Amino acid sequence: MTLAMGWDEWAAHDATALAARVRGGELTPAELAAQAAAAIAMTNPALGAVVEVFDDLVADPLSGGLNAEGPFAGVPYLMKDLGPTLKGRLQEMGSLLMRGNRASADSYLAGRIRGAGLNIMGRTTTPEFGCCSSAENPAVYVTRNPWDTGYTTNGSSAGTAAVVAAGVLPISHATDGGGSIRIPAGATGNIGLKPSRGVFSIAPHASDLTGLVSIQGCHTRTVRDTAAFVDSCRGGAPGEFMPYWTADEPYAELIGRDPRPLRIALSHEWGDYRAVPHFVQELERAGRLLESLGHHVEWALPQLDFRAAFAAQTTCYISNFAQTVNNLIAQRGLERPPEDLVEPVNIRIWEAGLNTSYTERARMQAVFNTTSRAFGEFFESWDIILTPITALPTPRIGTTEYLTISDNPSVLDWFGNLWRNFAYTPLSNLCGIPAISLPLGEQESGLPLGIQAQARQANDGLLLQLAAQVERAIGGRWNGGRKPDVHVTRA
Incomplete structure (x- = not known):
């Protein structure tokens, strides 16, 4: 099969550039899909990042309901195998229990994604139910980091992180309940934005209030692609519990201007947790870059009870995941998770969290409130807080202590x-x-190290503005211009 582009040319295009060429009549959505499918075939044996390719949508992208007039004009896109559902398609959630599970309806966000002109042509890997730091169960699959396949991508948006970093396609779906967009973006050198509440809908099965901590998003290699994705896919479905807000102007326009001089706090000492010294050095290096762009940078930290906050977060995860597992086994007429089909830690989470009381959840919510107020107070004086994306180096494949x-x-x-x-x-x-991981650092292993910027509620645009300013300052050379070992241009 003759492809429309050479691999160097393909990897040099972001989604916005590919869409422009489609609109200009130089390329077709089918040619883009064929190129992405070839890239998957070439890299997936090494990465284990893609669960399934929808061959019908490679052959005929318009048959899947995408809006060819949308801003992405048929650009290929992969859906993490968790979260938004696609009618009639498998969604197996990284779990043996869910093998063969087909969705009965599209989720609301899936419709928004297609409406934006993205061709959802396959599924990427995730740990079981999204509940750990790596898509790494040999009985299901093992997803590897394209920078060095001896390392994990982190998670839970594992497959998406790998394919975007490897140049397979420029944009792919991710979700984030505690860092699952940002952490793998940080370990693979991608851009990963976790937006504020009230941006992306998780209808119809949950909402920002019932889901509480989970949010949708994507991985990209350019700030403008992330901005365009948020602009075109945001918005609430009918019956949301809370109003969905809109920005004063499209982010695609906002990012063309530098932000005003910002007050930026650096921090890595969060309660009991500290970053390794090399990560602190990389954080300081990012701080110096921001100072050179005219921002005021110094060490500062919100005043809050970190131990109480992490304990509340733990209660939230245990009780939420327990109900997720319980709902899935109930659909199968089971009274408990089968040990041969559900991973051990997820069974223990189900046991520990199934009978969480209203009183326990009320205490948790009270800590959520005090923590949120403390961050709010902090952002009265500071615009941004900057941290490393993780405190410790990315684990090697086979480090089971973080796995379910x-x-x-x-x-x-x-x-x-x-x-x-x-x-x-x-x-x-x-x-x-909102929070964003930017590929500005490097780990001692040679893997990328994301630097995270967080801002006050609904200041997503400011994070993207700052990211775009940095992108211009470095000439678009995220990761210092380096490419991973597994990459379409190295085939």
């Missing part, structure tokens, strides 16, 4: 171990504030 195949008998200890590494992302989910 772990033999750790204690759910609380297992979550406590997660926080030691992934300390800096969950509280923005708790508070509903």
